[in-house]
Amino acid sequence: MKNDLLFDFNVDKAAKTVFITREFDAGLSLVWYAFTKQEILDQWAAPAPMRRKTKYMDFKVGGRRFYAMISPDGQERWLLQKYTSITPKTNFKLYNTFADKDENPELPGSEWDYSFSEENGITKVHITIFNESIERMEKLTEGFRVGFTLMLKNLDDLFAASSQN
């Protein structure tokens, strides 16, 4: 695995926007697949030891994805995403909100924009997250923060779990 893959993370606090850029050592088709297919997403898109469980995912414009972030002690935080724009292997946009377990969204939410491009077998992904409210931005990170704290405590477990994937 290459270690010189770009990872860029910026937060514009005033604009309530998070900018993330990451390169992956794989072709565009495969990376697009990993970001848009439920089975693959659930394998990586939660920082261990947090888990992700997708109830359904309908990847088309107007389609929705309903999923939960699950903490090691079994607490579930449900999220509802609606795909607002899809340009295959180039870009997709979604609107993300927290929700209760009955799919009722907790507004306001955030707008996510994913862009993909490939050069010399390396695929670059740009993610922009615009939050309608600062409180929302703070909530967005809540689950991750818990995950991070636990991760530090369980680094060995994390590495063991990841290498099995």
Added chain:
Amino acid sequence: MFDKMKQDIFQAIADPTRRAILTLIALQALTPNTMAEKFDMSRQAVSKHIKVLHECDLIKPEHLGREIYYHFNAKKMQEFDHWLAQFRQSWETQFNQLDKVLATIKAQKNEK
């Protein structure tokens, strides 16, 4: 305690006037009256902003004679940046997981 403060600190820096106040007192400690003058605001309005900034520990008062000077508390801002760094870390963790998933899929394809 940090959770409570964290929310306050987001609120505090979301406001453009409060960001301007922070920028100003990062250079030099100021009294509420001086702030009111510099921002052409009422003393009451300034007091509200000071209250928010003080509650989340972004500024610290210092009593000099009859005046109160407010200082910028750089340490608090670092704590906030530290928290953002954790958010960054969570993304890094996920992407590292994705690296492994991608490598596995590529390996499986080559086997076929």
